[in-house]
Amino acid sequence: MTAEPVPQAFRLADVAPAPGVAKPDPILVAEDVTKSFGGLCAVQVGRLEVQRGAITALIGPNGAGKTTLFNLLTGFDRPDSGRWSFDGRPLAGLPAYRVARAGMVRTFQLTKSLTLLTVLENLKLASMQQPGERFFASLVRPLWRAPEEDIERRADEMLARFSLDRLRDDFAGTLSGGQRKLLELARALMAQPTMIMLDEPMAGVNPALTQSLLGHITKLRDEGMTILFVEHDMDVVMGISDWVVCMAQGRLIAEGQPASIGSDRAVIDAYLGAHHGRRAGGWA
Amino acid sequence: MDILVIVADASRAAFGPVAAIYALAAIGLNMHFGYTGLLNFGQVGFMLVGAYGAAVAVATFHAPLWAGVVIGVLLAIVLALLLGIPTLRLRADYLAITTIAAGEILRYVYRSDFASPVTGGVYGLTRFADPLYTINPIPAGQYGAGRLTYSSQALWIMVISWSLVALACVLMFLIIRSPWGRVIRSVREDEDAARSLGKNVFGYKMQSLVFGGVLGAVGGMLLAFYSQAVQPDAYNPVVTFYLYTLLILGGAGRILGPVVGSVIFWFILVFADSFLRQAIDTGFIPAGIIGPTEVGAVRFALVGAGLMLLTIYRPQGILGDRREMMLGDR
Numbered sequence: 103m104t105a106e107p108v109p110q111a112f113r114l115a116d117v118a119p120a121p122g123v124a125k126p127d128p129i130l131v132a133e134d135v136t137k138s139f140g141g142l143c144a145v146q147v148g149r150l151e152v153q154r155g156a157i158t159a160l161i162g163p164n165g166a167g168k169t170t171l172f173n174l175l176t177g178f179d180r181p182d183s184g185r186w187s188f189d190g191r192p193l194a195g196l197p198a199y200r201v202a203r204a205g206m207v208r209t210f211q212l213t214k215s216l217t218l219l220t221v222l223e224n225l226k227l228a229s230m231q232q233p234g235e236r237f238f239a240s241l242v243r244p245l246w247r248a249p250e251e252d253i254e255r256r257a258d259e260m261l262a263r264f265s266l267d268r269l270r271d272d273f274a275g276t277l278s279g280g281q282r283k284l285l286e287l288a289r290a291l292m293a294q295p296t297m298i299m300l301d302e303p304m305a306g307v308n309p310a311l312t313q314s315l316l317g318h319i320t321k322l323r324d325e326g327m328t329i330l331f332v333e334h335d336m337d338v339v340m341g342i343s344d345w346v347v348c349m350a351q352g353r354l355i356a357e358g359q360p361a362s363i364g365s366d367r368a369v370i371d372a373y374l375g376a377h378h379g380r381r382a383g384g385w386a
Numbered sequence: 387m388d389i390l391v392i393v394a395d396a397s398r399a400a401f402g403p404v405a406a407i408y409a410l411a412a413i414g415l416n417m418h419f420g421y422t423g424l425l426n427f428g429q430v431g432f433m434l435v436g437a438y439g440a441a442v443a444v445a446t447f448h449a450p451l452w453a454g455v456v457i458g459v460l461l462a463i464v465l466a467l468l469l470g471i472p473t474l475r476l477r478a479d480y481l482a483i484t485t486i487a488a489g490e491i492l493r494y495v496y497r498s499d500f501a502s503p504v505t506g507g508v509y510g511l512t513r514f515a516d517p518l519y520t521i522n523p524i525p526a527g528q529y530g531a532g533r534l535t536y537s538s539q540a541l542w543i544m545v546i547s548w549s550l551v552a553l554a555c556v557l558m559f560l561i562i563r564s565p566w567g568r569v570i571r572s573v574r575e576d577e578d579a580a581r582s583l584g585k586n587v588f589g590y591k592m593q594s595l596v597f598g599g600v601l602g603a604v605g606g607m608l609l610a611f612y613s614q615a616v617q618p619d620a621y622n623p624v625v626t627f628y629l630y631t632l633l634i635l636g637g638a639g640r641i642l643g644p645v646v647g648s649v650i651f652w653f654i655l656v657f658a659d660s661f662l663r664q665a666i667d668t669g670f671i672p673a674g675i676i677g678p679t680e681v682g683a684v685r686f687a688l689v690g691a692g693l694m695l696l697t698i699y700r701p702q703g704i705l706g707d708r709r710e711m712m713l714g715d716r
Contacts, residue, residue: 176582178578178581178582197581197586198578198581198582199580199581199583199584199585199586199587200584202581202582202583202584203584207582207583207584208582209582210578210579210582214576214578214579214582215579216571216572216575216576216579217575217713218571218574218575218710218713219568219571219572219575223568226565226568227568227569227572227580227583227585228583228584230583230584232565234564234565234566235565235566235568235569235585236566237561237566237593237597239566240560240561240564240565240566240567241557241560241561241564243560243564246564246565250565273710273713275713276713289583290582290583293583293584
């Protein structure tokens with residue numbers, strides 16, 4: 103599936119395919135981010151820039167440090183060193199909830215649907231404009247009824263958009279794996295982020311639902327959202343991303359257009375081993 | 387054997403002041419465990435600081451009773467902050483270990499020799515709630531029907547404590563169905579998901595710990611006022627486990643769970659006690675099998691066996707929903 107070319111993707115066309123390369127309009131800039139677990143250096147990223155309004159895929163073999171990098175950037179784990187800024191604001195050292203409030207919202211590889219909340223409640227929870235989430239305000243219903251109606255209207259629109267509306271009042275725990283992925287994406291969007299970070303959004307999702315998720319993601323990009331996602335399925339990566347970043351052993355080893363990344367020597371070495379013969383046509 | 391006496395004894399306990407007080411403390415525990423997922427094994431510690439806060443202020447420092455009540459509540463807030471700040475960022479099990487230890491540390495400090503000029507040591511303090519009984523509007527005497535009667539003092543404490551139980555239930559109802567309650571339940575389901583949606587999980591857990599702890603402290607205070615005495619060994623860890631027992635019996639994560647649980651718990655406990663005593667008196671159970679002195683232990687064994695059956699056949703409790711329970715386990 104090929105997305106309509108968008109301005110941001112065009113602007114990436116002139117960017118040289120080199121690890122850590124500067125982008126014309128970066129929303130996220132990370133520098134010298136390192137993290138080691140014991141003796142193992144999990145992440146050692148010199149520089150990473152993520153283009154605003156584009157879909158950037160983060161690929162790499164298992165254990166490359168993709169999820170760890172996600173955890174560091176979103177405040178779920180503390181780095182040994184490094185600084186990064188989002189939309190010009192330094193984010194390093196902020197707790198996860200403040201990163202989310204800054205507009206950078208993530209999802210998880212293993213879905214975290216809130217089992218004993220209904221689908222609707224899952225979405226309503228994600229709103230950050232509810233004064234009734236404060237202890238004393240919560241006791242006075244008139245203080246939060248109007249925003250609650252607003253939030254519910256937005257949640258219902260979101261449910262319709264992701265075809266989850268008939269599951270509205272079911273417990274999230276009753277949903278199938280694929281539906282949970284949809285719910286998690288919808289919930290992240292309810293938080294009205296400027297950038298979403300999706301950790302393996304297609305893992306465990308059937309092909310039909312994958313197509314639907316891909317459609318949602320490209321549509322979000324077309325509406326101006328910045329998307330960074332980790333993915334193993336190369337068809338998915340090639341299909342929707344505007345830019346691909348490849349990690350191996352904690353480092354950025356390559357960046358480039360999806361069409362060219364598959365023939366990058368460093369990428370092939372990382373996936374197949376340095377001694378493997380070069381394969382014709384890049385990805386099989 | 388007179389079944390009417392047994393039922394009257396059991397009913398007196400089921401609706402009496404102690405059942406109301408346990409219900410109140412268990413509502414606090416329901417906030418912690420049932421809604422927020424905090425494993426607080428030291429609820430008795432909150433009851434202790436509430437009871438002693440009021441008792442020490444009045445009996446040792448001659449403060450007015452209302453000031454004692456305020457001090458008891460403030461001490462519960464301080465205890466919640468002291469327990470929560472180091473442990474709420476850690477995994478749930480650490481809070482469990484810390485709270486059970488804190489409850490025991492408190493009990494040993496309050497009963498120690500060096501504290502006895504203030505706390506009365508192992509003997510505790512007595513007769514500090516007189517002002518509460520002088521404003522008792524119920525004339526002296528026994529009230530009730532047949533064998534089910536209460537003294538005017540017990541009735542007065544019942545009025546106060548069941549009113550507070552009702553108030554606490556209304557508060558819980560309002561707060562749990564509010565957006566605040568939605569965040570609290572999301573913390574119980576998955577902390578990281580709540581964090582990823584911009585919720586300050588630590589702050590919410592702390593608010594829950596303080597609110598539930600204050601309810602426990604008020605319960606402890608009422609218990610002290612009812613018996614006109616505080617004695618450190620009455621606040622041993624077993625009390626917390628009774629609270630868990632009746633909470634799970636009634637249904638954790640249900641507004642009325644602790645109330646139903648407390649009534650039934652005390653009914654069954656006293657029913658077993660009264661039944662065994664009568665059975666031994668009338669020779670229905672030969673004295674060689676259970677003697678009168680063993681009744682206290684045997685009734686708990688029976689309650690324990692009943693609880694085991696409950697957790698096997700109705701793990702969600704009386705008001706719980708089995709379907710939800712199963713979802714939670716997935």
